[in-house]
Amino acid sequence: MSRNARCPGSLDELWPLLEEGVTIMAGGTDLLVRRRGQVPAPVACLERIESLRGVRVHEGFISLGACETHASLLRHALVRERLPVLAGALQVLGSPLIRNMGTIGGNIVSASPAGDTLAPLYALDAQLELVSKWGARRVPLAGFIHGPGRTGLKPGEVLAAVLVPPPEPSALQHFEKVGRRKALAIAVVSLAAVILTDGEGVVLDARLALGSVGPTVARCPKAEALLAGRRLDREALLAVGEAMRSEIAPIDDLRASAAYRREVAGNLLLRLAS
Numbered sequence: 001m002s003r004n005a006r007c008p009g010s011l012d013e014l015w016p017l018l019e020e021g022v023t024i025m026a027g028g029t030d031l032l033v034r035r036r037g038q039v040p041a042p043v044a045c046l047e048r049i050e051s052l053r054g055v056r057v058h059e060g061f062i063s064l065g066a067c068e069t070h071a072s073l074l075r076h077a078l079v080r081e082r083l084p085v086l087a088g089a090l091q092v093l094g095s096p097l098i099r100n101m102g103t104i105g106g107n108i109v110s111a112s113p114a115g116d117t118l119a120p121l122y123a124l125d126a127q128l129e130l131v132s133k134w135g136a137r138r139v140p141l142a143g144f145i146h147g148p149g150r151t152g153l154k155p156g157e158v159l160a161a162v163l164v165p166p167p168e169p170s171a172l173q174h175f176e177k178v179g180r181r182k183a184l185a186i187a188v189v190s191l192a193a194v195i196l197t198d199g200e201g202v203v204l205d206a207r208l209a210l211g212s213v214g215p216t217v218a219r220c221p222k223a224e225a226l227l228a229g230r231r232l233d234r235e236a237l238l239a240v241g242e243a244m245r246s247e248i249a250p251i252d253d254l255r256a257s258a259a260y261r262r263e264v265a266g267n268l269l270l271r272l273a274s
């Protein structure tokens with residue numbers, strides 16, 4: 001670690017460093033790559049701040065500490081059993097090394113439209129707890145992310161926790177990522193779905209989010225409304241998939257064309273057919 005890296009042991013020790021203008025570093029897997037392997041000077045590592053860790057039920061939310069790594073979240077029963085849509089994304093995020101070092105907070109603040117945890121967290125209606133020396137505030141994740149690499153994090157603030165309203169235990173949760181290869185793939189398109197049905201299989205509530213199809217993750221309100229009151233059969237999903245395609249504005253880039261992304265986005269929904 002560089003001489004310019006500081007490792008505060010508490011938030012109280014972090015605040016003065018933030019006032020000096022340090023860059024926050026969690027796992028460093030985004031930051032160090034962006035800085036071409038150079039540790040930006042000076043940095044404050046968050047790894048020793050215990051209050052930024054932990055997975056628990058708190059005030060009716062499943063609270064995920066921002067400095068929990070992808071691997072530690074995957075090991076947690078609350079994540080695996082209550083949030084399988086998030087666990088599905090964590091399982092395919094990077095490689096074992098990246099999952100051991102990278103954190104959920106770093107994934108969110110990096111605000112990449114291809115960030116794997118984002119589509120599940122949008123579909124789960126997650127909120128964020130942001131703390132500073134002046135206090136704490138809660139914001140919906142969808143309002144926090146403004147565009148690629150751009151968030152509503154204010155100077156002096158740290159992302160402390162991700163707060164997820166627990167979905168109904170019977171809700172169907174599904175995550176799928178299409179990349180250019182099976183391992184270490186950046187998403188070309190990803191779909192996260194959280195769908196509640198009644199005893200007859202009729203959809204009561206649908207939350208659908210697509211990653212890598214625009215500057216931020218896209219929720220698909222038209223498609224969600226269209227699915228309500230229908231069964232998850234092929235005919236319904238074909239119609240809803242078409243609505244989803246009309247709600248997104250993907251771009252051509254090195255990884256895929258806009259047309260391919262639009263086509264795949266609608267098709268991914270067919271995996272939910274009962």
Ligand SMILES: Cc1cc2nc3c(=O)[nH]c(=O)nc-3n(C[C@H](O)[C@H](O)[C@H](O)COP(=O)(O)OP(=O)(O)OC[C@H]3O[C@@H](n4cnc5c(N)ncnc54)[C@H](O)[C@@H]3O)c2cc1C
Pocket residue numbers: 023024025026027028029030031032033046066067092093094095098101102103104105106107108109110114115116117153157158159160184185186187
């Ligand atoms: C080889 C490789 C493969 C990858 N594959 C994937 C992949 O498949 N899917 C994917 O989504 N990502 C992938 N990534 C990107 C990266 O690993 C993840 O985004 C990871 O979650 C970043 O977390 P981190 O803790 O390393 O963040 P850091 O690099 O430490 O920080 C990233 C940014 O967030 C800020 N930050 C971090 N924590 C906080 C906090 N608590 N409060 C405020 N600001 C904070 C930092 O200042 C920095 O701006 C990959 C990266 C590499 C190098």
